[in-house]
Structure formats: C-alpha cells, structure tokens
Amino acid sequence: xxxxxxxxxxxxxxxxxxxxxxxxxxxxxxxxxxxxxxxxxxxxxxxxxxxxxxxxxxxxxxxxxxxxxxxxxxxxxxxxxxxxxxxxxxxxxxxxxxxxxxxxxxxxxxxxxxxxxxxxxxxxxxxxxxxxxxxxxxxxxxxxxxxxxxxxxxxxxxxxxxxxxxxxxxxxxxxxxxxxxxxxxxxxxxxxxxxxxxxxxxxxxxxxxxxxxxxxxxxxxxxxxxxxxxxxxxxxxxxxxxxxxxxxxxxxxxxxxxxxxxxxxxxxxxxxxxxxxxxxxxxxxxxxxxxxxxxxxxxxxxxxxxxxxxxxxxxxxxxxxxxxxxxxxxxxxxxxxxxxxxxxxxxxxxxxxxxxxxxxxxxxxxxxxxxxxxxxxxxx
Ligand code: NAD
Numbered sequence: 001x002x003x004x005x006x007x008x009x010x011x012x013x014x015x016x017x018x019x020x021x022x023x024x025x026x027x028x029x030x031x032x033x034x035x036x037x038x039x040x041x042x043x044x045x046x047x048x049x050x051x052x053x054x055x056x057x058x059x060x061x062x063x064x065x066x067x068x069x070x071x072x073x074x075x076x077x078x079x080x081x082x083x084x085x086x087x088x089x090x091x092x093x094x095x096x097x098x099x100x101x102x103x104x105x106x107x108x109x110x111x112x113x114x115x116x117x118x119x120x121x122x123x124x125x126x127x128x129x130x131x132x133x134x135x136x137x138x139x140x141x142x143x144x145x146x147x148x149x150x151x152x153x154x155x156x157x158x159x160x161x162x163x164x165x166x167x168x169x170x171x172x173x174x175x176x177x178x179x180x181x182x183x184x185x186x187x188x189x190x191x192x193x194x195x196x197x198x199x200x201x202x203x204x205x206x207x208x209x210x211x212x213x214x215x216x217x218x219x220x221x222x223x224x225x226x227x228x229x230x231x232x233x234x235x236x237x238x239x240x241x242x243x244x245x246x247x248x249x250x251x252x253x254x255x256x257x258x259x260x261x262x263x264x265x266x267x268x269x270x271x272x273x274x275x276x277x278x279x280x281x282x283x284x285x286x287x288x289x290x291x292x293x294x295x296x297x298x299x300x301x302x303x304x305x306x307x308x309x310x311x312x313x314x315x316x317x318x319x320x321x322x323x324x325x326x327x328x329x330x331x332x333x334x335x336x337x338x339x340x341x342x343x344x345x346x347x348x349x350x351x352x353x354x355x356x357x358x359x360x361x362x363x364x365x366x367x368x369x370x371x372x373x374x375x376x377x378x379x380x
Contacts, residue, residue: 003208008168022053030090080109097141123164132169140190142249144172189276194245
C-alpha cells in the first residue's frame with residue numbers, strides 16, 4: 001500500500017476559540033496583520049471581535065472587507081495590492097470558503113508574485129507563504145485545513161484550482177459559535193458541500209485508510225446533524241456539523257474529489273451558482289452513475305448515512321437518502337436554477353477536463369457527463 005496523507009494546518013477547535021486569534025498570531029511572530037473578510041462579517045460583528053483580539057495582543061492591522069462569493073482573479077489582485085501597500089507580515093481570514101480562499105490567494109501573490117492564473121494546478125507555488133490563520137464561519141468547504149484555493153478566472157469563466165505546497169494556511173480556528181445564526185439556506189448549501197467532500201473523498205481512486213477514517217466519520221457527523229441544525233439551531237448539532245466539515249476537508253485534501261465537483265465548478269463559473277448548491281444538485285445522480293465502482297465500500301458508506309447495511313438494493317438506498325436529505329433541507333432542484341439545456345454539452349466538455357474527474361472511481365466520458373446533467377434535470 002502506498003499513499004500520502006497531508007494536513008497543512010494545525011487545528012484548534014472549540015466554542016469561543018476565535019477570540020484567541022490575536023494572541024496566537026503574536027506567538028507566530030506577527031506584527032502587522034491583514035484581516036480578510038466581507039461586509040456580512042462586519043455587520044455580524046465578527047470582524048470587530050477579531051480586530052479587538054489584535055488590539056489586545058498589541059498587533060497593528062489593516063482590513064480588507066470587499067470579498068464576494070466565488071472570488072475572482074480581479075478581486076484577489078486588488079486585495080494583494082492593498083496588502084502590499086500596508087506591508088503586512090501575516091493574514092487572518094474570517095468567513096466562508098470564499099474569504100479563506102481569497103486570503104490564501106493574496107498570500108500566494110504577496111510572496112510568489114505575478115498573476116494568480118500562473119499557479120493553477122498542483123505544486124506551482126514554490127516559495128513559502130506568510131503565516132495565515134483561518135476562521136471558518138460556514139460548515140462547508142473545509143478550506144481551513146486544505147492546501148487548496150479556488151479562484152474564478154474571469155476571462156475563461158473557469159474556477160481555477162490552485163493546490164499543493166505553501167497554498168494552505170498555518171492555523172485553522174474552528175469556533176462553532178460563529179455558525180450559530182447561519183441562515184438556513186446557507187447552512188443547507190454549505191452542509192451539502194461538506195457531505196459531498198466526504199463522500200467523494202471516500203470513494204475516490206486516491207483514498208487511503210487514513211483519508212477513509214476521516215471521510216466516514218465526517219459522513220456520519222454531517223448526516224446526523226444537518227437536518228437538526230436547520231430546524232432549531234441546536235448547539236451540539238452545529239458543533240458536529242463544523243467538525244464533520246473540517247474532517248471532510250482533511251479527507252479530500254489528500255484523497256481528492258470526483259465528478260460532482262467536476263460538474264459543479266463550471267456551473268458556478270458560468271452562472272455564479274453557490275458552490276454548495278451546485279454540488280448538492282449533482283450528488284445523487286453522480287452517485288447513481290458511480291454505483292458498481294465502489295462495492296467494497298458500499299456497506300460502510302450506507303451505514304454512515306444511517307442506512308441498515310443489510311437492506312436490499314443498498315446503492316439505490318444511498319442515492320435516495322441523498323435525494324431525501326437535499327429536499328428536507330430545501331436545496332433547489334437543478335431545473336429551478338435556470339441553466340439552459342443548450343449549454344449541457346459545453347458544461348460536460350468543461351467538466352471532463354476538471355482535475356476531480358481523474359480521481360472519480362469510474363472513468364467518465366463526455367457522453368456520461370451529458371447523461372448525468374440530463375438525468376439531474378429530469379428529477380421530479
Ligand atoms: P461563501 O464563503 O461564498 O459564503 C456564502 C455567503 O454566506 C456569503 O454571502 C457570506 O457572507 C455568508 N456567510 C458566511 N458565514 C456566515 C455566517 N456565519 N452568518 C451569515 N452569513 C454568513 O460560501 P462557502 O460555501 O463557505 O464557500 C464557497 C467557496 O469556497 C467557493 O468559491 C468554493 O469554490 C470554495 N471552496 C474551496 C475549497 C478549498 O478547499 N479551498 C473547498 C470547497 C469549496
């Protein structure tokens with residue numbers, strides 16, 4: 001057996017831990033920090049809380065609060081110019097995956113220079129980056145523990161995946177209290193993103209016993225908390241959902257992903273559809289397509305999704321559980337996202353060359369991808 005398992009960042013997990021951001025940065029030798037956030041983080045008072053921790057630790061700081069969902073190359077270039085003007089020596093990102101990914105991209109540009117598109121792919125970042133602390137406020141992307149950033153190329157309408165050495169940050173602070181008031185629609189989309197990471201990592205061609213243990217535990221945690229969290233904001237469920245999302249990130253950082261992500265990226269790049277929604281709509285039909293290619297893992301996957309492993313037709317039960325969960329938490333149907341059917345061939349071509357297509361357990365063709373798009377569109 002040969003495999004690699006890598007976790008780029010230290011993980012600090014627990015309610016209230018985000019208040020330690022300033023002190024921990026100071027211990028890393030920081031003097032002037034760039035705080036990366038968006039207007040929502042400012043209006044919720046989260047940015048202010050982190051800023052106060054800088055003041056308490058005696059750190060100088062600058063704030064970039066203009067991040068938008070599905071961050072673009074133009075955004076990260078403007079942010080990097082701002083960071084360079086302020087001569088920061090470290091970064092803190094507080095927010096969803098878009099903010100964490102923006103901070104990672106700024107960090108690459110500050111230390112490696114040039115255009116962000118030059119780093120698309122794996123191990124293209126060659127120089128060490130600055131200390132980066134990442135504080136997620138969604139339980140979804142796992143970006144706080146991955147050596148990956150996703151930035152949209154506005155000329156090519158493509159989500160560029162930049163991965164490998166020096167892309168990840170130094171420290172992830174997962175404070176579930178920051179997700180307590182996450183609106184139901186964002187909770188649902190980001191939670192399904194996390195579940196997709198865990199499932200795709202589990203059945204990936206690059207999975208290992210170590211990624212499997214993280215992936216299975218993540219599936220169990222997310223499956224048992226996602227509906228509950230949507231209903232009543234239960235604290236324990238919020239904590240489990242965040243732990244599940246972070247463990248899913250640890251799993252896919254090494255095992256990589258599959259066709260759900262291959263199809264979701266062009267969808268977000270062309271129509272600016274939220275990443276979690278794009279994943280959630282494709283997950284059931286991709287899993288149906290993949291049936292037969294992960295038989296040795298089907299029992300454990302079904303059990304982690306709360307299904308009795310002795311039931312007949314287990315693969316179909318798994319697909320149905322994913323459909324039922326999506327409907328229960330209000331994920332829209334593909335048909336309702338207004339994606340033109342005439343674009344399916346183009347979307348399939350683009351999905352075919354996505355990096356995640358390589359690690360999917362079944363080798364897909366463009367015709368297979370068109371079929372998945374059509375069957376997802378036809379869902380009742
Ligand atoms: P997001 O960061 O785009 O945030 C979505 C919305 O939720 C934003 O408007 C944001 O302000 C709001 N929000 C965030 N936290 C909130 C809170 N606590 N309360 C209220 N509103 C809040 O969404 P996301 O799903 O976390 O991130 C998606 C991005 O991450 C995509 O660009 C995707 O490609 C990328 N991604 C990266 C990785 C990685 O490993 N780097 C993995 C998966 C996805």
